Amino acid sequence: MTQVGEGHETAADEAGPVLTFGAPTAGEVLAERYQLEEHVNNDSAGRQVWRGIDVILRRPVAMVLRHPGGDSAVEMLQAAVAASRVIHPNLAGVYDAIDEQDRAYVVREWVDGESLRDLVAAEGPLDPARAIAIAHSVADALTAVHATGMIHGNVHPGSTLIADDGRVVLADARADAADSTESDIRAVGGILYFALTGHWPHTEVGDSALPDANRDSAGNPAAPRQIRAGIPAYLDDLTMDLLDRRVAAPASDALTAELGRLDAAADDEEYEDVGPLRFVQSGSSSSSEPIRSAPKIMVGVGALIVIAIIGLVFGIRAINKTSNSTDAGNIPVTQPTNAGDSTVQQPAPVPQKIKITPDMVRMVDPPRGERLDGDQAKYTIDGNPATVWETSKYNTAPFGGLKPGMGVLINLGEKRSLSEVQVTTSAPGATIDVRTGSSDPGDSSNGDEKIAKDFKSLSDEKPEKSSGTKWYFSGFDPNQKYQYVLVFLTELPRAEDGDRFQISVSEIELSGY
Structure with missing residues (x-):
């Protein structure tokens, strides 16, 4: 249950170190009213987030604490006071903002649910209708914020909370001098992109804990339809226009109206035929004609x-x-x-799921491995989540030090352009690497050893542990083609019964052209 509401995911800023001196404790009552119940997390600016109880009104609250208070907490408190003036069902209500000099804290609505960031990490990219509904709620909240002259400044998958009752709540306004209404609108494009692809397209926030978008040589993110099949063209256009600074950003109320139109069409299952974008800018023009973006005019x-x-x-x-x-x-x-x-531009090709047959896969278990799981490779591509490849149990996460890892080698039969690998596992916490090579030296101990040695990782970064049961990789070079792809496990999570380390892989899917 995430209540952090992170946005700018850089290292802790100089004015907001992690609370140490005078650190709060469970059971402590602040301002003679707010009792701390459970430390949830620290946000990216080093502030502690707690679940608490308003002992007077007997309602749960979220409390964001910062040390020290005084001048260093002015920005946080001012943003909270401004946000408290806006009442909207898609905004987290702000109840109090208190400065005790040694520490300052903001008290806001507690939302039972999870952040969009955690939802996508657990379930994978969302279907278009749900992505539209979430973006519509966020844009509606921004319309209320912008109507007061305020800027939110923290629209992000971590600050977009999905309540258990389905309500979408935008939390933790954190605007600074660099933020604007336009940056809020561009961030809605980021929300759509992340919901549809599982990747974050914005780079100006610095090093992000979210998976980065697949980019071309100029640093531009690939369109959602290039990453994932089944995304309607109009939604792809809308998302990329919101991210493209060469295209004028609509006002928040115009964006809300357009997303509302798409949301209503999705409810009627007619969103595939919803038609072109129909932004109508308010205030800047008396014309009722939609304002069209420059790329669409040229086409x-x-x-x-x-x-x-x-x-x-x-x-x-x-x-x-x-x-x-x-x-x-x-x-x-x-x-x-x-x-x-x-x-006249031709439409970009849409990636499709590649059909993989049992004769195209085999297990790779380098020397010092038992090579006992070979007959289970076929279960990872059969489309049946009930059949799995289950590893043996090991004493430590990196295979007990016996071997560098093990995985499934896929031979596509010919070189193909690829866009994404999706791996479904029984539990989070596995470290997965995607590697490629030029040939299969043979289904033997020596062949497996050569693959583990010669196949190269497609990522320059050290592979990170999966945060959910669905893991995605989209780092394929669009200018290259691949025939041999190795999905390689290098570390295992703890087994479900707590006895040593183990995981099951139920599905491996490749998408490409």
Whole structure:
């Protein structure tokens, strides 16, 4: 149950170290009213987050504490006071803001549920309808915030809370001088992108604990439809337009209206045919016509030019046919691919799940391994979550020091462009690495040893432990093709019965083109 509401996930800032001196304890009553019950977590600025009880009103509260108070806590307290003036069902209510000099704290609504960050980590990317509903609620909350002249400044998967009753709650406003209403709107695009892909597209917040987006050589994130199949084109366009600073950001009320339209269509299961975006900017124009983004205008103009050229060609053919019937049809008609300097862009290919058969997979268990699990590799690609590859039990997480790891080798039969690997496990906490090589040296101890030695990891970073039972990797180079892919476990979580270390892998899925 996450109540941290992190946003700017950088290291703890200089004005907000982790509370040490005068650290709070469970059972302590602050301001003669708020009793601390349980320490939940520390946020990225070093503040402690506690679940507490308002002993007067007998209701649960979330308490964000900071040491020291005084001048260093002014920004936090001012943001809390400003947020307390906005009442909205999609905003976490702020009840109190107190400065005791030695420490300061904000008391806000406790939300029974989890953050969007933890939800996606546990369940994987969300379906388009649910992603739209969450983004709609966040945009609605921002409309209320912006209407007061306030900026939220902390729209993030960690501050977007999903209550057990389904309500979406935006928490912990934390605006500073660099934030703006536009940055809030761009962050809604980030929420959509994260909900749809499981990756965070923004880079300006510094080092993030969230998985980074798959980027091109210029650092631009890949579109959701390039990462995952089944995302409607209009939703892909909306998400990327919100992230693209070359495209004017809509006002929060215009974004809320558009997301509300899409949300309603999703409820009726008609969102696949919902049509083009219809932003109507308020305040800046009296026209009722939608304001279209520059890329869409260029595509529209290019299409009109193409139509005009085709019409001209057919007109010439008609004239020639009238003047000389024996030459009719001799004028070749070509379909132009560009008009002037504007190339008509072809739609980006959509990644599809790759069908993998048992003969395309085998277990890799380097020397000093028992090679006892070979017949279980087929269970990881059969589409049946009830059949699994279950490792043996080991005394330590890194396979008891017996071997560097073990995994499943997939031979696609030919080189293919890949977009993502998805691994479903029985428990979080496994360290998984994706490696590639040029050949399979053979299903033997020597062959496994050579694979473990020669196959190269696709990530420059040290693999991190999975935080949920679904693990995603999208670091494939879009300019390369791959035939041999190794999904390699290097560390195991503790077994469910607490006896040593073990995990089960139920599904491995590859997507590509």
